[in-house]
Amino acid sequence: MADIKAMLFERRLIYFLIFLSVLIPLFMEPPKTVRVTPEVEVVYDRIDSLKPGEIVMLACEYDPSMSAEMSPMTIAVLRHCYRKNLRILATGLTSNGVSLIESELKQVAEEFGKVYGVDYVYLGYKPYPGIVIMAMGEDFRNPFPNDYYNTPVDELPMMKGVKNYQNVALVLTVNSTSGIDYWITYGQGRYKFPLAAAATAVMAPNYYNYLQSGQLFGLIGGLRGAAEYEQLIDTPGSATRGMFVQSVTHMVIVGLILVGNGIFVYGRLRKRS
Amino acid sequence: MQRELPRIITLVTGLFLAIQYFIPHRYSEQFYETALDWLIIIGIFSIALGVASLVNHQRQKIKRREEGFRFSYVLLAGLLFMCLTGFITGSGTDSLFYRWGYVGILSPITSTMFALLAFYIASAAFRAFRARTVIATILLVSAVIVMMGRVPLGERLIPGIAHASDWLLNVPNMAAKRAIAIGLGLGGSATALKVVLGIEAPHLR
Numbered sequence: 430m431a432d433i434k435a436m437l438f439e440r441r442l443i444y445f446l447i448f449l450s451v452l453i454p455l456f457m458e459p460p461k462t463v464r465v466t467p468e469v470e471v472v473y474d475r476i477d478s479l480k481p482g483e484i485v486m487l488a489c490e491y492d493p494s495m496s497a498e499m500s501p502m503t504i505a506v507l508r509h510c511y512r513k514n515l516r517i518l519a520t521g522l523t524s525n526g527v528s529l530i531e532s533e534l535k536q537v538a539e540e541f542g543k544v545y546g547v548d549y550v551y552l553g554y555k556p557y558p559g560i561v562i563m564a565m566g567e568d569f570r571n572p573f574p575n576d577y578y579n580t581p582v583d584e585l586p587m588m589k590g591v592k593n594y595q596n597v598a599l600v601l602t603v604n605s606t607s608g609i610d611y612w613i614t615y616g617q618g619r620y621k622f623p624l625a626a627a628a629t630a631v632m633a634p635n636y637y638n639y640l641q642s643g644q645l646f647g648l649i650g651g652l653r654g655a656a657e658y659e660q661l662i663d664t665p666g667s668a669t670r671g672m673f674v675q676s677v678t679h680m681v682i683v684g685l686i687l688v689g690n691g692i693f694v695y696g697r698l699r700k701r702s
Numbered sequence: 703m704q705r706e707l708p709r710i711i712t713l714v715t716g717l718f719l720a721i722q723y724f725i726p727h728r729y730s731e732q733f734y735e736t737a738l739d740w741l742i743i744i745g746i747f748s749i750a751l752g753v754a755s756l757v758n759h760q761r762q763k764i765k766r767r768e769e770g771f772r773f774s775y776v777l778l779a780g781l782l783f784m785c786l787t788g789f790i791t792g793s794g795t796d797s798l799f800y801r802w803g804y805v806g807i808l809s810p811i812t813s814t815m816f817a818l819l820a821f822y823i824a825s826a827a828f829r830a831f832r833a834r835t836v837i838a839t840i841l842l843v844s845a846v847i848v849m850m851g852r853v854p855l856g857e858r859l860i861p862g863i864a865h866a867s868d869w870l871l872n873v874p875n876m877a878a879k880r881a882i883a884i885g886l887g888l889g890g891s892a893t894a895l896k897v898v899l900g901i902e903a904p905h906l907r
Contacts (some may be wrong), residue, residue: 461855493812529804564738641872672853673855685828694833
């Protein structure tokens, strides 16, 4: 009984520490500099080298549960693209994320005074990403005869002469699902377009091998990657602030691991003696 | 014939799609596009099947008064509410579906559920991340290095930890992931071949 009580107290104490480590840094000024990793820099450089008017395809696949980590990436990349006067072709291949992605596209477009249909197009959602990715490789109109707002794709000025992946400069999939694998296997593997991925921090280590093989030309990993991109475009946002919170929380977790191991070693030594 | 016909369809379609990949001809492309259209149509039917199965399962739970059956009412009400608001008001950012269903309910619920993970991870790390064996110690040290090396505060406190973290991700992690990926790829190809040749037929069970 005493053990259970101690465990409950210990758990509550840990929860309280985590709560404080998230809350307190939110009210502090975050440091503005993050070390930029080569895998993020290469995405920035590639987009930066594009000519005005070229099309960047943003394949966003995440829902509100992942928004804290993924949305800063989308917003930072959109800001960079609009600053360079690039055009955006977006899809949202997760059912729960369609409206979220639409709101982010609208928000950044309004910030830069971009016009729907001319500067950006949102194709929306169709089920089964693997099939949709393959179908878009033949013609965007196959899975999406109409855009998200039910306007025929052929009536959108930006889509004139834009048939498939061959007509976009690069594809960046901002993805918190297994969809990245589909993009690599069914998209890049078959249609050979330049592909980069933005994934959650937990997922990112899975994709380093594709980076080295050249199947991905860049990788933005987690909130850290988003903060790096915000630094590259010189516009600190929620990722830069979030990174500070994450820094402190990581320290607390590492501290907890060390304390836990200290107690474990002490217990072993006591048992032996 | 009931079992033979699906096997023949699987064999012919599987072989055609595999060969088609290597034939850059107009007819081959047309065949591929038609196959993709079929896939999309079949996929859309399976959504209807999924919803029907979900409703039926929850209905059975309520009927049998199984443990937690009241949650089935919540699930069915949520499903009905989201479908109705979506169908009636549309799903654009100005719609009732978006303001009430999406921003008001779905976003906070899913975000809260995910945010709770931070607390569980911290508690689990304190309890389970123990240096009991050599392997466990290697895992523990690697995890601490990556955790510290991926945040700016860690980089500043411990010089060189960022490079150690990058090395762990780019060398041992990549080697392991590559081995897993190659294994999965070979396994997937073997299974696909078995299905196409009719040696295994999970779709007929």
